Amino acid sequence: MKALILLLAAFPALAAITGTVTNQSTGKPAAGVTVTLYKFGGGGMEPVDHVQTDAAGKFSINQAPAAQGPSMLRVEQDGVTYNKMMPPGTPTTDLALSIYDASKQPGAAAVTKHMLLFEPNNGQLTVNETILYKNPGKTTWADPQNGTLKFFLPEGAESSLDVKGSAPDGMPVPVPTQKSSQPGIYTAKFEIKPGETRFDLTYSFPYTEGAPLNGKIATNDENTYLIVPNGVTLDGKNLKDLGQEPRTQARIFGLQTNSYSIKLTGAAVPSAGEAPADQPDSSGPEIQQIMPRIYTQLWPILGITLGVLVLGFILLYRSKEPHERGRG
Numbered sequence: 001m002k003a004l005i006l007l008l009a010a011f012p013a014l015a016a017i018t019g020t021v022t023n024q025s026t027g028k029p030a031a032g033v034t035v036t037l038y039k040f041g042g043g044g045m046e047p048v049d050h051v052q053t054d055a056a057g058k059f060s061i062n063q064a065p066a067a068q069g070p071s072m073l074r075v076e077q078d079g080v081t082y083n084k085m086m087p088p089g090t091p092t093t094d095l096a097l098s099i100y101d102a103s104k105q106p107g108a109a110a111v112t113k114h115m116l117l118f119e120p121n122n123g124q125l126t127v128n129e130t131i132l133y134k135n136p137g138k139t140t141w142a143d144p145q146n147g148t149l150k151f152f153l154p155e156g157a158e159s160s161l162d163v164k165g166s167a168p169d170g171m172p173v174p175v176p177t178q179k180s181s182q183p184g185i186y187t188a189k190f191e192i193k194p195g196e197t198r199f200d201l202t203y204s205f206p207y208t209e210g211a212p213l214n215g216k217i218a219t220n221d222e223n224t225y226l227i228v229p230n231g232v233t234l235d236g237k238n239l240k241d242l243g244q245e246p247r248t249q250a251r252i253f254g255l256q257t258n259s260y261s262i263k264l265t266g267a268a269v270p271s272a273g274e275a276p277a278d279q280p281d282s283s284g285p286e287i288q289q290i291m292p293r294i295y296t297q298l299w300p301i302l303g304i305t306l307g308v309l310v311l312g313f314i315l316l317y318r319s320k321e322p323h324e325r326g327r328g
Helices: 003-009
Strands: 017-023 032-041 043-051 060-063 072-078 080-086 095-099 101-103 108-120 124-136 140-141 149-152 160-166 176-180 183-188 195-206 213-216 224-228 232-236 241-245 250-257 259-266
Touching: 017 032, 017 072, 032 060, 043 060, 072 095, 108 232, 108 259, 124 149, 124 241, 149 195, 224 232, 224 259, 232 250
Parallel strands: 017 095, 101 140, 108 224
Antiparallel strands: 017 060, 032 043, 032 072, 072 080, 108 124, 124 195, 149 183, 160 195, 176 183, 213 259, 224 250, 232 259, 241 250
């Protein structure tokens, strides 16, 4: 019996996780790349094991994924990481992982929607900005030196700036930024992978009601929208009034140039059934306010047809930050 046990122990364990990595830029198997298995623990992502793919792009990891909580496979190509989440109970064999070659040139990547929500309140103006990139090509745009996203930041807003990026099928993660040589223009370092990438920016700065507010659009946009919540009036030139979003009554304006000069008056009015910010609902436990209020539903879609306002726009909701993060 002891000899049988020793004999069985001598055989390699069956692979718990198997799959193939394909370079979608070339359409060929990715040979010799490293696949790393991560588990999420109290200290965040913890590497468990790593292997290299063979000539056919195949890999086998002799480790089981986490029984509690998700695991993740990560592959790197040209300095860019690609992740595949593995929630408990998902298949672990014959997995398909994709990577792409990277380029410092944007290629086909372009901004498809750019939205700025202005919320004045008690001498402060909070701006929630969302920028959506679509990359229909087969190359990742990655420029660690110059960044991929450019955006304008008003004076006095730098200390409050928060930028998060979401890769295709990825979770929001903090994005490093730096000031460029152009006045008021900052850059963000985040790879634009094939698919849709989303940036969410939030910043605040002192503002006097009715004072001129000037800004720039640093990206090459064709669909830029300035938005104010119900109760706030926006006046300015080179704007097309697209009407109100039906549910929240937010007012939406199409920006027809790459800069704006506007004036804001009024204050946000809570939507129906929502208690004002300074009057929490006393009938139950206090509910944490998720800013901005008009982001609390999944995105409706923007559009205008036959001169009649059928305006759907991607509402910039701000979700609770995930407890577990991975670079998508």
